[in-house]
Each structure stands twice: as structure tokens, then as C-alpha cells.
Amino acid sequence: xxxxxxxxxxxxxxxxxxxxxxxxxxxxxxxxxxxxxxxxxxxxxxxxxxxxxxxxxxxxxxxxxxxxxxxxxxxxxxxxxxxxxxxxxxxxxxxxxxxxxxxxxxxxxxxxxxxxxxxxxxxxxxxxxxxxxxxxxxxxxxxxxxxxxxxxxxxxxxxx
Amino acid sequence: xxxxxxxxxxxxxxxxxxxxxxxxxxxxxxxxxxxxxxxxxxxxxxxxxxxxxxxxxxxxxxxxxxxxxxxxxxxxxxxxxxxxxxxxxxxxxxxxxxxxxxxxxxxxxxxxxxxxxxxxxxxxxxxxxxxxxxxxxxxxxxxxxxxxxxxxxxxxxxxx
Numbered sequence: 588x589x590x591x592x593x594x595x596x597x598x599x600x601x602x603x604x605x606x607x608x609x610x611x612x613x614x615x616x617x618x619x620x621x622x623x624x625x626x627x628x629x630x631x632x633x634x635x636x637x638x639x640x641x642x643x644x645x646x647x648x649x650x651x652x653x654x655x656x657x658x659x660x661x662x663x664x665x666x667x668x669x670x671x672x673x674x675x676x677x678x679x680x681x682x683x684x685x686x687x688x689x690x691x692x693x694x695x696x697x698x699x700x701x702x703x704x705x706x707x708x709x710x711x712x713x714x715x716x717x718x719x720x721x722x723x724x725x726x727x728x729x730x731x732x733x734x735x736x737x738x739x740x741x742x743x744x745x746x747x
Numbered sequence: 748x749x750x751x752x753x754x755x756x757x758x759x760x761x762x763x764x765x766x767x768x769x770x771x772x773x774x775x776x777x778x779x780x781x782x783x784x785x786x787x788x789x790x791x792x793x794x795x796x797x798x799x800x801x802x803x804x805x806x807x808x809x810x811x812x813x814x815x816x817x818x819x820x821x822x823x824x825x826x827x828x829x830x831x832x833x834x835x836x837x838x839x840x841x842x843x844x845x846x847x848x849x850x851x852x853x854x855x856x857x858x859x860x861x862x863x864x865x866x867x868x869x870x871x872x873x874x875x876x877x878x879x880x881x882x883x884x885x886x887x888x889x890x891x892x893x894x895x896x897x898x899x900x901x902x903x904x905x906x907x
Contacts, residue, residue, distance in 0.1 A: 611805040611881060619872040623806035623880075628888050630801040639799035641790040641827055641863065641885060645771040646783035667801055669829050669883040671859055699831055699881050703801065712779040720783075721771060721859050723829040725801060725885055728788050 592745045594651065597678060597694040597702070605680040605692075605708050607631060609669065609701035630703035630725075635663040637729020644668075646713045646720035653677060656742040658688050658709045660735050664727025666704045668713065671721040673698035677745065679711030680704070688737055693745045709737065752905045754811065757838060757854040757862070765840040765852075765868050767791060769829065769861035790863035790885075795823040797889020804828075806873045806880035813837060813874060816902040818848050820869045820895050824887025828873065831881040833858035837905065839871030840864070848897055853905045869897065 595601060599608045607630045615624035632639065658681060670676060675696045681688035688709035695716075696702070703725075704710055713722065727733060755761060759768045767790045775784035792799065818841060830836060835856045841848035848869035855876075856862070863885075864870050873882065887893060 609801060609803055609883060611803045611879075615805075619806065623804055623873055625884075626803040626805070628800040628802055632799055632801065634799075639792055639794075639885070640788040641769060641792065641829075641861075642788055643769055643771045643786040643861075644783055645775075645786070646779065667883075669801075669831065671830060671833070671861065673832050699879065701801075701803075701831065701883055713783055719771075719859065723769060723827075723861055723883065724785075725799070 590741060590743050592691055592693045592743055594677065594693040594695045594745055594747055597696045597700055602694060604682060606705045607703040609703060610699050630667055631665065631705055633665045633706040634727040637664060637727040639725060640728035642724045644713055644722045644724050646715050648715045648718045648720050651745060651747055653714065653745045654742045655679065655711055656739045658711055658737050660707050660709045661733045662707050662735060663733040665706045667701060667725040669701040669723040671723060672719060674715060674717035676716055677714040678702055681709040683709060691743055750901060750903050752851055752853045752903055754837065754853040754855045754905055754907055757856045757860055762854060764842060766865045767863040769863060770859050790827055791825065791865055793825045793866040794887040797824060797887040799885060800888035802884045804873055804882045804884050806875050808875045808878045808880050811905060811907055813905045814902045815839065815871055816899045818869045818871055818897050820867055821893045822867050822895060823891065823893040825863055825866045827861060827863035827885040829861040829883040831883060832879060834875060834877035836876055837874040838862055841869040843869060851903055
């Protein structure tokens, strides 16, 4: 099997099976006497029996080509990653196939793009491409297990 | 009355009466095999009868000195501003004094700092200091009015 994945630019259409792209494109409302565009309520949030929280993640930057064999999912909630820099980051996701992840896909963000992973979506760990790897994360705060991990039988290699 | 306000650096202590500072300082949990620090659940979120949503704001940058006479508050929910750049922004807030805002205070953020305004906190409109003025905003999505505005009898002037 070809285990090389070409990273695609992130777009709403291509990312729709996995989650939401959070950026300043598309419809908006003008607020603050015309000086601010509000792109309203862009994420399908779902925290199950828990509630929303905001955490700050500070992750080590990675390089491309990037190799990985581990993905994870959060069965009880969505998870949004909002970069606090204008650096691109790598997003690895996979559709579920009968309880395990299928072939992964990889996306590279543009400056000003965040993502919201829908509840239960298989994804790679947070992979910034430049320092500082600073993100605001909106995810579920609550009791009970909310992490499943899956290790592929061999590594995947993400290239441009 | 002296209507000049000196902008202060944003810190958790000084901002505590108004909201939370969201940054990568303080305690964390190591996740993702040690490659990511999670500063966990930093914001006191409260959406009343509504629920959390994520919107993207794109605001015109302002300069310092900055003059304003209008503040607002959201009685039904907290509101977090998470910059999607490393540019500083200006935060104007005021304590409530019997239903109207008192003397305002102004803070300038450092790179990597976001804020969460507690429910009902008087604040100025979003004031980035550099372009692009891009922010992810976590606030209340729900029915019913959630905006009160107050115009001071004369403008305030924020300086460094």
C-alpha cells in the first residue's frame, strides 16, 4: 500500500466530512459601527454531557515530511483548534470505517484558518509547523473517558 | 475630571475583576507523548440559557492614543477574544456602578494572550492595534436580547 499522503490546502468543502473551517471568509454581519465583520457561529459544537471550555495548547513544531502512526478521537465531544499565530499547521484526519480509522488525509491551513473537529472524528495530534505552536482549544470539559487512540500497523508519511 | 487612561500591561491579577487571561503561562499537563503543554480550562464560561458558539471577527485596527465614549455589556453571557495573530490588542473594561459603568481601565495584551470577559462585564468594542484584526470569539448563541450599550457624557482618551 502507498503510505505517502500529499497534504492538501484546507477548504470548507474538502474538510466538511471531518469538521468546520473557522476563518473570515463567507457571510458576515457588520458590527461596532461598521468597523468589525462578525462571521457568525461557524462551528458545530457538541459537548455531550459535558460543557465547553477554553484551554491553551503550546505544542512543539514539526517538519514536513512528517511521519506518524497514531491517531485519536474524542467520542464525547467536538474539539476546535484556533491558532494564536499566523503560521500554518498540519491537520491529519481519517474517516471511521467500522470502529477504526481508514486511510488518513492531511491538510495544511492558511494564515487565519482554525478548525473544529466534529465529535468523534479521528485525527492526528496537534502539529504546528512553526514556533510558537500556540493554540486556543475549545473542547469538552466533563467527567468520564473521552479519548480513544489507534495505532496504524505501519507509519504514514505526509509530504507537500 | 481627568479623562486620560494609561494602558496597563495585561496580567491575570489586574484583569481578575473583569475576566480571565488566556495564555500559556502557569500550570499545564503534558499531552501527546510530551510534545504539547495543555493549560487546562482557563476561562469562566457562562452562556445562561444559550450555548457556546465560535465566530470569527475581523476588525479594523485602531491607533493609540485612542478615543472612545461607548462601552457595552452582554448580560446573558461571557465573551472570549482569542487573537489569531501575534499582534497586541487593546482591552477596555469598566466595573459596574449601580447599573452604569464606572471609570474605564485599559490593558494592552502581549503576543499569545487572549481574554475572556465574564458575563455582564462592561467593555469597549474590539480594538486591534495592527492588521489583520482577526479573532476567534467564543460567546453565547441563543435567543433574546444580550446587548446593553452605554455612552459616556464625554470621550476618554487611552494613551501608553
